[in-house]
Amino acid sequence: MTLPMTPTITAIERSPDRGRGLARDMRVRWALEEVGQPYEVRVVSFGAMKEPPHRVLHPFGQIPTYEEGDLALFESGAIVFHIAERRAGLLPQDANARARAIAWMFAALNTVEPPIIERGFAFLVERDKPWHAERLPMLEERVRVRLAELSSRLGTADWLDGAFSAGDLLMVTVLRRLSGQGIVEKYGNLAAYVTRGEARPAYRRAFDAQLAVFAATLPTS
Amino acid sequence: MTLPMTPTITAIERSPDRGRGLARDMRVRWALEEVGQPYEVRVVSFGAMKEPPHRVLHPFGQIPTYEEGDLALFESGAIVFHIAERRAGLLPQDANARARAIAWMFAALNTVEPPIIERGFAFLVERDKPWHAERLPMLEERVRVRLAELSSRLGTADWLDGAFSAGDLLMVTVLRRLSGQGIVEKYGNLAAYVTRGEARPAYRRAFDAQLAVFAATLPTS
Numbered sequence: 463m464t465l466p467m468t469p470t471i472t473a474i475e476r477s478p479d480r481g482r483g484l485a486r487d488m489r490v491r492w493a494l495e496e497v498g499q500p501y502e503v504r505v506v507s508f509g510a511m512k513e514p515p516h517r518v519l520h521p522f523g524q525i526p527t528y529e530e531g532d533l534a535l536f537e538s539g540a541i542v543f544h545i546a547e548r549r550a551g552l553l554p555q556d557a558n559a560r561a562r563a564i565a566w567m568f569a570a571l572n573t574v575e576p577p578i579i580e581r582g583f584a585f586l587v588e589r590d591k592p593w594h595a596e597r598l599p600m601l602e603e604r605v606r607v608r609l610a611e612l613s614s615r616l617g618t619a620d621w622l623d624g625a626f627s628a629g630d631l632l633m634v635t636v637l638r639r640l641s642g643q644g645i646v647e648k649y650g651n652l653a654a655y656v657t658r659g660e661a662r663p664a665y666r667r668a669f670d671a672q673l674a675v676f677a678a679t680l681p682t683s
Numbered sequence: 684m685t686l687p688m689t690p691t692i693t694a695i696e697r698s699p700d701r702g703r704g705l706a707r708d709m710r711v712r713w714a715l716e717e718v719g720q721p722y723e724v725r726v727v728s729f730g731a732m733k734e735p736p737h738r739v740l741h742p743f744g745q746i747p748t749y750e751e752g753d754l755a756l757f758e759s760g761a762i763v764f765h766i767a768e769r770r771a772g773l774l775p776q777d778a779n780a781r782a783r784a785i786a787w788m789f790a791a792l793n794t795v796e797p798p799i800i801e802r803g804f805a806f807l808v809e810r811d812k813p814w815h816a817e818r819l820p821m822l823e824e825r826v827r828v829r830l831a832e833l834s835s836r837l838g839t840a841d842w843l844d845g846a847f848s849a850g851d852l853l854m855v856t857v858l859r860r861l862s863g864q865g866i867v868e869k870y871g872n873l874a875a876y877v878t879r880g881e882a883r884p885a886y887r888r889a890f891d892a893q894l895a896v897f898a899a900t901l902p903t904s
Contacts, residue, residue, distance in 0.1 A: 521832050521836035522790070522832050535782055536786055537793065539789040539793055540788070564761050564765070565758045569743070571789065571793040572796070573758065576800065576801075593814035597814075600808070611744065
């Protein structure tokens with residue numbers, strides 16, 4: 463039985479990342495695990511995401527969404543923030559520290575993620591184009607500039623501003639998009655930062671849960 | 684005399700938009716005007732933005748920043764949110780409506796803005812490349828998909844979710860990046876939405892203030 467206020471999130475069926483936790487439901491799962499909030503998951507297909515019933519929840523036809531009683535939310539950043547505001551563990555109590563943690567949430571999504579997405583997008587749709595080889599260094603340079611700046615700010619700290627926060631949670635998920643590609647690895651402190659995030663018990667629980675969704679869609683032998 | 688808690692924001696000297704209000708300080712100015720918060724402006728040059736003293740405030744070497752007593756913030760979305768949280772006028776009181784307005788803030792910056800920035804970026808750095816003509820339709824299609832979805836959700840409403848909010852403020856500034864290019868204009872309700880935002884007295888005051896900064900840098904005749 464589902465208690466009335468247990469939130470339900472959506473995740474994608476057969477994620478193209480094959481369970482590597484790169485889809486945006488991972489962020490929300492991780493946040494829910496950090497604050498100890500049980501949740502339900504409704505899996506939607508690529509096709510269903512673009513259909514009217516899902517678009518009522520998400521105008522841009524994506525996942526994740528978040529439903530809790532009368533409230534329906536979209537945008538992973540907003541959902542993580544909603545979770546962080548309601549339960550302890552993801553935002554500092556001190557007002558100034560809280561505002562700075564929120565600044566890192568926006569920085570992760572609006573400054574660091576876009577060039578990383580663009581680079582991935584070029585691999586996806588332009589890999590066979592004659593210009594791909596010439597564009598790639600430019601795309602990588604844009605990513606490197608942001609990583610160098612982030613690395614410089616992080617320095618020897620464990621997290622971006624004091625204790626682990628929703629800002630770190632989003633930033634780690636953004637940097638994970640580059641995992642195993644030898645890019646983040648050039649910045650020792652950033653690589654360690656990602657590893658530190660992935661080592662959190664809440665991260666592990668969230669990762670295993672999203673992997674189970676992918677594994678369930680594999681044909682049984 | 685400056686009262687201790689009057690916030691100071693940074694804006695760019697000789698903005699490349701030539702005072703059209705497309706730089707990100709416009710968002711913060713508009714938010715401050717909406718809530719009736721007086722503020723100070725410190726103008727920084729392109730070069731100074733990338734130097735250590737400014738990077739203490741903004742790790743990514745950009746504008747705007749926000750300083751208020753002991754607090755220093757960066758990221759326009761986070762600054763607008765900070766302003767909206769502290770003074771009435773930019774977020775609904777109802778908890779669910781407030782969460783949805785925040786979702787629109789993230790949607791503006793993480794879903795709608797990135798493809799618009801990419802298209803602008805291609806014009807800036809790839810216009811003379813042999814592949815530009817072939818890439819452009821793809822870049823425009825990505826923008827069009829988002830605008831069509833946004834137009835569909837907005838429908839005949841004045842604002843995205845009830846009363847004007849910080850979500851509308853950010854979305855209007857994002858759409859304004861396409862002003863006069865015949866793209867937003869294809870969606871009558873979105874064009875009217877932008878015009879509605881620009882007609883707000885707080886918008887006008889903010890626009891005039893940023894234009895005055897640009898005008899002050901022009902050589903006198």
